[in-house]
Amino acid sequence: MSEEKIKQELEDNFSYLKDAVTIKRKGRIFAQVPLDKFNAVFIYAVKQMRFLALSAITGLDRGDGFEVIYHLNREGRVLLNLSVRLNKENPEVNSVTAYCPSADIYERELMDLFGIKVNGLAAGHRYPLTDDWPKGEYPLRKDWKGTSGKTPGLKGVAGVSFPDKEAQNA
């Protein structure tokens, strides 16, 4: 199926995606999805359109809010980049680990580096920051300019334990 057909299929099934899907070049499709409709589009792309592999999840700080891009691919050939915008005050997304188990590590990255809440993510180790990293410090936010003074002598990672015995990091 060509890129044009994928765009057509998305637009036919989701009227709100009209003019929101762009083909940047061969094998690169970008789609801007409204937050409340995201789950439906994501599940459709994975289950019906067979975009079974998740290459990565990228978080972005747009200044007035956040953006999360899910890079899905089909058989390694076509990349479908589904992007969703979140507000600045209360950024939240739902976990996609039920459909793509590999999303786990990328979602933890969103939590640690952007402070985006991921609903439904199982308990586990945080990634990639240290266990004693101060609360409320999110390095990839644009207004973050370092923790100078706030983190005297981080001890690093306290240790490793099995996820079921560890409280979820938020």
Add this chain to the structure above:
Amino acid sequence: MHDLHDFEDVKIPIGPQHPALKEPESFLISLRGEKITASSVRLGYNHRGIEKACEERTYTQGLYLIERICGICSHSHSTCFVQAVEEIAGIEVTARAKYLRTLIGELERIHSHLLWLGVAGHEIGFDTLLMYTWRDREVVMDLLAALTGNRVNYGINTVGGVRRDISHKQKEEVLKAIDILEERTKYYIDLAKGETTLIKRLQGVGVLSHEDAEKLDAVGPTARASGIERDVRKDDPYAAYGELDFKVISVNSCDVYGRTLVRLGELMESFSLVRQIIHKIPDGPILIKSSRKIPVGEAVSRYEAPRGEDLHYVRANGTEKPDRVKVRAPTLANIQSVSKMLEDRYLADMPIVIAAIDPCFSCTDRLIAVRDAKNKEKNTVVWETIRLKGIEWYKNKGIDFTSLNEKLTKLF
């Protein structure tokens, strides 16, 4: 006598610093007898904040920083990044520059796979294999140094093309070196297919089924050894790969032995690719001048690194600095399947299972500046001097490789 089930599972932390691991990461495993019943991984010990640092640097500065993400597949990261930047800026790189990028990329794959073969040998107590492959790897390392000026972190990429051209004499040197390496690799393939100890040690170890590999989105040789015929070079051709002829190597054994065969097969494909590049490389300029400011836009770039798909996302905001750079290195995609591979396996298999996904670790520098403590004189020690000093040191200890080296030279 106690039944095995009378005992509670023993929990053993492995890492973050551990002789069996080559880079910091922390595993906690639960053992019943010799078998692993559960495992848990904690990553992040190597987090250096490179993505954030890129946002505060120009594209050119960022390129050199990105190249230092990995000490082995440095060219993979820099090419992946520069491709994304060029796509946003609408720069069409010349054909010669594309071929040169591909040439360095394939030489890098050769050095990486030979390195892996040595590490794999070491992890199963076959250190002779380590000595052999790492000696052979020097051939390709010297070649990379001759072509780019450095053994790792080649610094050959720049926005708009490459920074060094290849001369006619260098082309001949490449072909000569490839002949030697191909001969050696054929020997290793014979060894991998015929040496019973090696086969018995690797077969059925670290199993990752086809379904699990698909579900966990494994990439590179790890995926291809589980029957997933996926290779960015073929599926989403970049640089000069669209014009070159090569096969995607995949096997269905789903174990460490399969991963060994895939990498050996890929070495042979790489030799063929290098020869094609040398014969087909078109004439022309290697660099197009570009503006320091990159227009507003976004791009996702993919690259088949020696360890698998490398993915970079770049968003530009019209200034000299990127708004966001996201890097997804292949090891991050593969580490998630390690827990699956360890499930219900023996503890003794753990080092080779982890090594089999080929996690990245750093290489050494070629040039060392030494200051004499007595007369404060500054000397620059080149690689050859270190090599000679090493040989001399062993000779003083009564170990002399001179006659062996002569024999080997005659062999080639």
